[in-house]
Amino acid sequence: MEKKNRLWIAIFLLPSILIFCLIYGASVVTLFGSSFTEWKLASKLEFTGISNYVNLFADKNFLKALSNTVIWALLQSTIHIFIGVTFALILSKKEFYWKFARTAYMIPNIICSAALGMVYLSIFNPKFGAVNNIIRALGVEDFSQNWFMDYSSAFFTVTITWLPFAGVVAILVLAEIAAIPEAILESAKIDGAGEFKTNIYVVLPLLKNIIGTCVIVAATSMLKNFDIIFMTTNGGPGNTTLNLPLYIYKTSMLENNYGYANTIGAFLILLGIVMLIVINKAFKLGQSDI
Amino acid sequence: MKISKLLVGLIKYMFVITLVVISVVPIVWVLMSSFKTNAQILESAFKLPETLNWSNYFNAFKIAPLTTFYINSIFVAVFGTGMNLIIIGMAAYVFARFEFKAKSILMLVFSISLLIPNTSVLYPLYVTMNKLGLYDKLQGLILVYIGFGLPVTLYILKSYFLTIPKEIEESAKLDGAGFLRTFIQIILPIAKPGFGTAGVMQFLLCWNEFQFALILTSGNNSRTLPVALSYFNTQFASNYGAMFAATVIIVIPSIIIYAILQEQVVSGLAAGAVKG
Amino acid sequence: MKKYLKAGLSGLLAVAMTAALVGCGGGSASEDTSASADSKVQKEPITLKFPTYLCGTNVGAAPFKVILENFNKQYGDEITVKVEEIPSDDAYKDKIKVLMSSGDLPDVINGKQGLFDLAVKGGFALDFTPYMDADPEWKASVTEAALKANSRDGKMYSVTETADVVGYFYNKEMFQKAGITPAKTWDEWFSNCDKLKAAGFTPLALMTGENSWTTNLILASLIGTNGEAGNTFMNTLHPKNYNTPEVIDSLTKMQKMLQDYTTSDAVGAKYNDAANNFLSEKAAIIANGSWMIGDFSNTEKAAAGFDKKVGCAAYPESGIVTAYREGWMVTSDDDAHKEAAVKFVKALTEDAAQLQNLELSSVIPLSPTVNISDEFKEKNPILAELINANSSIKYRYLEMDNIDYANVTDAFANLYPALAMNKMTAEQVVQQLNETAAKNTD
Helix, strand or coil, X not given: CHHHHHHHXXXXXXXXXXXXXXXXXXXXXHHHHHCCEECECCCCCEECCCHHHHHHCCCHHHHHHHHHHHHHHHHHHHHHHHHHXXXXXXXXXXXXXXXXXXXXXXXXXXXXXXXXXXXXXHHCCCCCCHHHHHHHHCCCCCCCCCCCCCCCCHHHHHHCCCCCCCHHHHHHHHHHHHCCCHHHHHHHHHCCCCHHHHHHHHHHHHCHHHHHHHHHHHHHHCCCCCHHHHHHCCCXXXXXXXXXXXXXXXXXXXXXXXXXXXXXXXXXXXXXXHHHHHHHHHHCCCCCCC | CHHHHHHHHHHHHHHHHHHHHHHHHXXXXXXXXXXXXXXXXXXXXXXXXXXXXXXXXXXXXXXXXXXXXXXXXXXXXXXXHHHHHHHHHHHHHHHHHCCCCCHHHHHHHHHHHHHCCHHHHHHHHHXXXXXXXXXXXXXXXXXXXXXXXXXXXXXXXXXXXXXXXXXXXXXXHHCCCCHHHHHHHXXXXXXXXXXXXXXXXXXXXXXXXXXXXXXXXXXXXXXCHHHHHHHHEECCEECHHHHHHHHHHHHHHHHHHHHHHHHHHHHHHXXXXXXC | CHHHHHHHHHHHHHHHHHHXXXXXXXXXHHHHHHXXXXXXXXXXCEEEEEEECCCCCCCCHHHHHHHHHHHHHHHCCCEEEEEEECCCHHHHHHHHHHHHHCCCCCCEEECCCCHXXXXXXXXXXXXXXXXXXXXXXXXXXXXXXXXXHCEECCEEXXXXXXXXXXXXXXXXXXXXXXXCCXXXXXXXXXXXXXXXXXXXXXXXXXXXXXXXXXXXXXXXXXHHCCHHHHHHHCCCCCCCCCCCHHHHHHHHHHHHHHHHCECCCCCCCCHHHHHHHHHCCCCCEEECCHHHHHHHCCCCCCCCCHHHHEEEECECCCEEEEEEXXXXXXXXXXXXXXXXXXXXXXXXXXXXXHHXXXXXXXXXXXXXXXXXXXHHHHHCHHHHHHHHHCCCCCEEECCHHHHCCHHHHHHHHHHHHHHHCCCCCHHHHHHHHHHHHHCCCC
């Protein structure tokens, strides 16, 4: 029986392993391999040892991009998750509006980023944008904050184009809440626990696994976040909103410096793995919780 | 007591209403803009369009090969989502339920796909697809998207499988059900909501991905809708009106599909209410 | 039992499908090679791969369609052009680079966005010299000067059909109300700006997003008309040292323009925002090329009759941007394809093509034998004004985009906001530009 299981395990894993090797195999090898070389488009590849890695830490743009990326990952795995989970808990009571709200909240995640970028550029436009118009209507005359380009507001403005939109977290958590047996909630009610207490002491512990998964997805999404920044600030002003994926793109596509771009990529992967391990430890993921 | 309850209710509704409103703004903006001219879009962002001017929609179809791209997108989304769920679902089940030697290493390796920057994948993946003869083929895009969706589907499904009590499988085992039968007849029906949410994520990936759709294809026979959007936006001559019309055409079906899939999640819960 | 079987099948199906995907793909690839082997016997037409950004809303899309049709009429039996549409320049650049690094370059590419230098450096580009020698008529219509500009070490690597001749457009009505005429000196330029402001108009439609296009044209003019040193700077490719008095002086002037004389959305704006500010009469001046002329009479973009209000002039100190475009390069592998590709490049650049570009997208032809008729000039007074202004010029210089490395062009978009908001001085900006340029090793 056990032997038979081992065979099935292999059969079930094989297609995924195959896909992984096909899609990422060459990239992973190229990425780590070339991170030890000087490799530029239209010139020969040269082995340079760890000098790329040493250079990283003297590169002001890299350090700025790194710190931005880490800050965004932290914000995303705390505030973003908090907003999404709260939203799901409220909707899980299935009041009359819940289906509409569930669909509406997901919309920013559905629209393609090219259109979304245009929308935000226009909302925050200093001259005719909605935000400045509202502030002017409230009585602040001649208010013309250049939200995306002013040093004081660029980071904040870019951040709120994704931070509150936790539709994905909400639907993941909602599906999980819906799967909690009525009996558990009933018994909590009988024990005299109110809605708030039930949520904190009964529901949330049952959601540990899915919240952990959400944190992983949300935090790592910040390691790949590219489109919106590219479209709105392009990393500026200066390097205020530069993050690692954008810096990798610029290094590779504008400077044609593939070797160095891949060094940053390798560093990004290591950073991500550390993040995954920490999150896994924090949420004790991988253990059945019932 | 009553006042504090009222206050909590008020805060609750304010929270939901705020989030819903800021989420709906983009689509309303896009919809309004799709009836405006370029100049109107660029200067009166939040004025209602003066007339229902459909010319942007006609232009959208004239400028970009939308119809072909539409058919391609549906094909890619259906197969990319279906096969992703089957293949990754099998792996997720094994990860959630069984112990084997290479488990943590394999999970770590799979996690790399969650972290690797797109820019670093671009060139090696192009070479791979070319060698396999999948360059400029819809099958190629499907294969790539199955891979791109690997980590998220894996995490979501694994987490969902973990919430299913082991007793159910054990009783099935006692009834004489084997590995495969347990998976298909017992686990899959219960995990329908998990598949529903993972399916939504995977569908959106297939429907919206732009960069690889462009790099891995060379002709209109194998291109998908997101590529169409850049037909309207070149530096010295943009047609924003037509671009937003095209955006509406692209976004509306995904909202509908999302709503339907979510309905499935709920009905799936009712049908497989054995959990717990 | 039946269910069991069905279940087993569906599980295996997933594996099989993956294998099939790979398998059938591989299969068709080998079919391709056998097909091409046959074709040599049957003398099937040669297929040229031609990815192009000339599609969608690109200004060159309309003339390209006509040129391609004519080419197919003439050579359809022997050459098939397989056009791959790559909308947007950025996507074009990214894709060609991927193709280049894997050695899969198509037969004809455009040298824009730094691709010219990469193709030359990588040894992919064909030298046109023998073809030009054999075809004096073609050589005359693409001009010796343009060929020279696109030569390296005496080899002609690309052929272009046009030179960007870029002055600036201004709103005649606003100029009249402010009581000014196009400036002859930069001092007058600034006093004009003051007068426009006093008359209630915003003088300049600037933008610092994307490649800072309209802003950098004025910067290039400031530098390029700043004596011989400045002009030399603006005619030298790939500067690594921006720390010259001319550049610093020009950046300081640009700082003033960004702070005092432009629209409130200029910092961070895209080209379309700046263009719209001019088209909707919210700014009096925009620096841009002749391809914009069509927009002036396009009622989707500007009010009816707007084109009657637009004038065109050269920059102060009698300067005008004159830059040969990077043009078309042949990057085929074998001789048969090279021959065919050269024919196609000729079709893209000869007199007939230049005429199409002139008529359908207001692009000024290079060839001395393409006559711009008086009738055409009458119908296109703004273009005529530009051609007229172009006839007596003291300083000619390139665009910032031409001379800068790609990453320097990109850096401007992040540095202008700092300059405009007094976070950096011109000296500090120059320092940053030097650091960025230094990252390019060649």
